[in-house]
Amino acid sequence: MGPQGLTAVLDWLRRDPREEPVIEVAGRALPVVIRRLERARRMTMRLAPDGSEVRISIPRWTRSAEAIEFARSRQDWLARQLAALPQAGRMADGAVLRFRGDELTVRHDQTAPRRPVVDDGELRLGGPADSLPPRVLRWLQAEARELLTIDLAEYCQRAERPCPPLALSSAQRRWGSCAHDGAIRINWRLVMAPDFVRRSVVAHEVAHLAHFDHSPAFHHFLKTIFEGSVHDANRWLKAHGRSLYVPFG
Structure with missing residues (x-):
């Protein structure tokens, strides 16, 4: 995570949900979370993986009112995104x-x-x-920890960096993170994704141990330690990542 990403995370943590604007989409009241990014050149909008909020990134000079109006103008699109969210299925024999x-x-x-x-x-x-349901959930998380621990040790060895402790994440906003002190957190739900996708996220965070930014040097280093295609892994997450947030019931 680079300085811009860190600033955005801190802004998000400091926000007061009670002060956020709300729009109605398909009969649901959704908070609109607005982030101003220094390098943003246009407005972008997405739905949270669990459908809990609308997230809009805007350039620094854009007014919040424009972002809210943009969200209201795309209510039909947001409704389709809500309808496409994975639904909780009954965890029973045959699931x-x-x-x-x-x-x-x-x-x-x-x-x-x-x-x-x-x-x-x-x-x-x-x-x-x-x-x-809770036993299957615990099993998935245990499998995730085992696989991710192996991945982390392997990429730290390739990167010639000490292997930090692994923390599992349930974050809605990111698949992995690397803190300034080298602590690495990986979303346990990646255990449901293909192996190359999960491993690409671990490799990405390990690369931050060498380059704490997203500079050309970082991307070159990532390519030297990751055996697969970062582009293909990112494309898979963009197309299918939301499906990994299916609720357990």
Whole structure:
């Protein structure tokens, strides 16, 4: 994260949700979060991955009223984005979830061992049905921690940097972050994405240990430690990232 990104995050943390403008979209009242970016040359708008707010980035000289009017003029587009959000499905026998880019069918048998096991495209587990959603969630997060810990150690070795402790994130705004003190946080939901996508995010944050910006030197360094295509990984996240925020119910 460069200085501009850090400033934007601090601005977001200091904001008071009670003072944010609200627009109505498809019968829902959505807060409009406005960020002024030093390098922005145009206005951009997106819906939060969980559909909780509208996020607009604007150049420093743009008035907030223009951003709000822009959001109101695109209510139909926002409504379509809301309708496309993944819906919580009932976590039960026969449910389907994503894991490392593939789909797993949940096979639940109360008499089977409680520990989840992946076998031939299925996630098999036993135990009480009413505790199934939190147990599947904990399993996914544990798998994420194991995979991400391995990824982080590997890229730190390639980068010739000490390996910092890993923290899992549930952030709605970013897939990973690297703090000034070298602390790295990665969104656990990346365990549902293909391996190359998850690994690209880890490599990106490790590259910040060498270059704490998004300069040409940073991008060159990232290419030297990441074995795949950063462009393809970013394109996948842009097209499918929102689907990783499906609620567990």
